[in-house]
Amino acid sequence: MNILVIGYVWPEPASSAAGYRMLALLDTFRRQDWHVTFASPAEKSIHRADLPARGIQEVNIALNCTSFDTFISELQPDMVMFDRFMMEEQFGWRVEKHCPQAVRLLDTEDLSCLRHARHQACKHSGEVSVDVPRSLLFSDHAKREVAAILRSDLTLMISPTEIELLTQTFKVDPALLHDSPFMLPPVTSEQQAALPAFEQRQNFIVIGNFRHAPNWDAVLWLKQTLWPLIRARLPDAELHVYGAYPPPKATQLHNPAQGFLVKGWADDALEVMRTARVNLAPLRFGAGLKGKLVDALACGTPSVTTSIGAEGMAGDHDWPQPVTDDPATFAAHAIELYTDANTWHTRQQQGWILHNRRFDFTLHADALVARLQDLQDNLEQHRLDNFTGAMLRHHSMKSTQYMAQWIEAKNRS
Known part of the structure; x- marks a missing residue:
């Protein structure tokens, strides 16, 4: 298995929970003896994890640049994981174009549209904001994030509360979601x-x-x-x-x-x-x-x-x-x-x-690998069952592609 992870940032396990969760996912893939490449357009921080020491290849990529097309065409990954929906928006259409049979995963880290809606509610009330009105929840941010979830073959969700919100309020098919919390060794x-x-x-x-x-x-x-x-x-x-x-x-x-x-x-x-x-x-x-x-x-x-x-x-x-x-x-x-x-x-x-x-590492890692292998084995039917995602990929691929090409042409001039 050849898997490409497109990171929003380079993992910093000492800086954030998102950093060490990403490392747990990468280690899960490496435990299967999969070839793992981590690519990101972000600047490399001195606090980033040493990925090569974990057997993971590092690659710098650029936004709105055809150099990514050459890179992914040569790599031909079996699976691509986008770290947060912004990376799916930026690179998803290029993956679709050059590696249409690659399984497309999305890792949300958290459901950021929910966090943003609660932030707005807290600004108004000054109090702890759990339940927020739909006027705040159904934002442009949410439309972008949920669209990325629907375009992806599978989205890793860290919280069961967010899975419930997506399935009950946003009507996302549960078959598109996987519960993947923190994965940690037990405390003996x-x-x-x-x-x-x-x-x-x-x-x-x-x-x-x-x-x-x-x-x-x-x-x-x-x-x-x-x-x-x-x-x-x-x-x-x-x-x-x-x-x-x-x-x-x-x-x-x-x-x-x-x-x-x-x-x-x-x-x-x-x-x-x-x-x-x-x-x-x-x-x-x-x-x-x-x-x-x-x-x-x-x-x-x-x-x-x-x-x-x-x-x-x-x-x-x-x-x-x-x-x-x-x-x-x-x-x-x-x-x-x-x-x-x-x-x-x-x-x-x-x-x-x-x-x-x-948070047992082995339990959650094994469940994730089994889900990914099943997905890969049944990818054609899985995508046929997700017409909304296919429709969104069709339209967004064109609009995002034209915008990216316009930006690239503008940068050249």
């Missing part, structure tokens, strides 16, 4: 025993890439509302704020007198999570699954989050740690976890159980 009993105990830990932690709007909003909500409530009861407590790419507006929030310490980039995110006593994830909007909560489960660090943060995280199981959208209750839960060793220990143990049940 030996690893659990080696982690710092309650008494050895100190400080609250909040962590997340500052370029991701929900994370920046969470830091602001903490600074303005939640942390003062916690600090009033725990005057010596500190909140350590970590995240990749902190902008000046974030570092300016640093205030040791208030115990609000903006640390910025963490060389080892798991290490700072292991030494913290309580993880705070006050997300007022967002989508997908939250890598910071998965990391906290693995590190034995209990979390307090909102209904947005907990959404989809437990799958068919119950989320075992405090969830509330009310600021005063959020602060009360955080204080209890920080001061009550028995409650903390119970939440920690429940977290490990959920982590190992929900």
Whole structure:
């Protein structure tokens, strides 16, 4: 099997959950001894993963350029995975033209149209925004993203909540979707025993890439509302704020007198999570699954989050740690976890159980490979069953092709 992955960015596992999820998908393909090529038009960051060390070929590609046509014609992949719908929009028609029999996968990371709609709702209300009106949800952004899903043979969805939204509200055929959450090794009993105990830990932690709007909003909500409530009861407590790419507006929030310490980039995110006593994830909007909560489960660090943060995280199981959208209750839960060793220990143990049940690498990797192989074996019938997708590919291929050719001609002149 020869698979091409077209990345929106180069994977940065230390910067975002999307980065280490992408690596898990790439490792899944390599475990099958498939030949994997990762191509991206993005600039290479110093924080990107070493893909060649994993046996993955790296290729730089250009937007709106016929050089991609030559590249993919020579590569002739059996399968192409687009990292987020923008890459499907940009390169899907070229794949269709030069490799019509290649299976086309789309990896959403999260359903970004849902995240954007919730962001708009939160701007209006200032509150946690789970349910949003259709006037916000049925946006141009959603039309583009759902169209890309329909044009693709299969879309990998990280959250069962988003699968339900697509099938029930947008009427997407479930045969076009595959539940593919985080895929992680289990936390063994030996690893659990080696982690710092309650008494050895100190400080609250909040962590997340500052370029991701929900994370920046969470830091602001903490600074303005939640942390003062916690600090009033725990005057010596500190909140350590970590995240990749902190902008000046974030570092300016640093205030040791208030115990609000903006640390910025963490060389080892798991290490700072292991030494913290309580993880705070006050997300007022967002989508997908939250890598910071998965990391906290693995590190034995209990979390307090909102209904947005907990959404989809437990799958068919119950989320075992405090969830509330009310600021005063959020602060009360955080204080209890920080001061009550028995409650903390119970939440920690429940977290490990959920982590190992929900995010088992082998279970989800095997299910994904089986689905892809079945898809490849039955591709012709699968596409016949998806007339809407064929119709969209017919029309979008022409419009996108002409736009790309116009841009390319303009760039040459």
